[in-house]
Amino acid sequence: MNSSITSKELQHSAHEHAHDEEGSKMFGFTVFLLSETFIFLGFFTAYVVYKTTLPNWLPPGVSGLETKDPAINTVILVSSSFVIYLAERALARHDLTKFRQFLALTIAMGSYFLVGQAIEWSHLSFGFTTGVFGGMFYLLTGFHSLHVLTGILLQIIVFGRSFIPGNYDTGHFGINATSVFWHFVDVIWIVLFVLIYIWQ
Numbered sequence: 173m174n175s176s177i178t179s180k181e182l183q184h185s186a187h188e189h190a191h192d193e194e195g196s197k198m199f200g201f202t203v204f205l206l207s208e209t210f211i212f213l214g215f216f217t218a219y220v221v222y223k224t225t226l227p228n229w230l231p232p233g234v235s236g237l238e239t240k241d242p243a244i245n246t247v248i249l250v251s252s253s254f255v256i257y258l259a260e261r262a263l264a265r266h267d268l269t270k271f272r273q274f275l276a277l278t279i280a281m282g283s284y285f286l287v288g289q290a291i292e293w294s295h296l297s298f299g300f301t302t303g304v305f306g307g308m309f310y311l312l313t314g315f316h317s318l319h320v321l322t323g324i325l326l327q328i329i330v331f332g333r334s335f336i337p338g339n340y341d342t343g344h345f346g347i348n349a350t351s352v353f354w355h356f357v358d359v360i361w362i363v364l365f366v367l368i369y370i371w372q
Contacts, residue, residue: 197349198345198348198349201352201353202352205353205356208319209356212315212360212363215311215312216363216367218308219308219312219368220367222304222308223305223371226304228303229304229305230303230305231297231298231302231305231306233297234297234305236372237368237369237372239369239370241288241291241292242292242365242369243365243369245284245285245288245289246361246365248281248284248285248288249281249282249285249357249358249361250358250361250362251281252278252282252358253354253355253358255274255277255278255281256275256350256351256354256355258270259271259273259274259275259278259347259351260344260347260348262274263334263340263344263347264344266340268334271334271347272331275327275331275334275347276331278327279324279327279328279331282320282323282324282327282354285320286317286320286321286324289313289320293310293313309368312368313364313368316357316360316361319353319356319357319360320357320361322353323350323353323354323357326349326353327350327354329346330346330347330350
């Protein structure tokens with residue numbers, strides 16, 4: 173009887189330790205995201221200041237940006253936040269099949285966005301060195317695309333680890349952190365889309 177109680181107490185203690193460790197990791201990850209937020213806020217501020225103060229904002233011969241394809245990419249990227257949430261919920265129910273399906277779909281949607289971004293860049297008539305607008309455009313969209321790529325790589329790692337037996341029995345920090353990062357990437361893009369494509 174005593175050994176049974178001791179075993180339960182040890183399991184409870186191990187679970188509490190794992191929970192505390194996961195909480196510490198998430199706190200550190202949140203601090204990281206806050207630092208990234210301030211970097212993007214600095215870029216956003218610079219973009220607004222330049223746009224509202226420079227007399228010749230757009231490069232010569234450029235009257236504006238095409239919005240149809242970027243709008244489609246935006247819908248797909250923002251929708252992927254809901255899909256990764258479904259993946260998160262599936263894992264919470266220990267449904268690895270649904271988890272992998274939703275996560276694979278999120279990866280595909282993020283990849284579609286990156287391909288769409290690359291296609292848009294290849295058709296633009298201005299480059300990184302074409303005035304302040306060109307520099308800011310490629311800096312903002314390129315830096316964001318780097319974050320999208322990072323998010324996709326994190327999802328691939330989390331997806332792969334789902335095939336390790338018992339990997340998610342002690343905690344879900346990997347998918348939780350990846351999901352938060354993906355939501356962050358989506359919110360940043362919404363702001364970028366408004367600043368660059370809507371506010372022309």
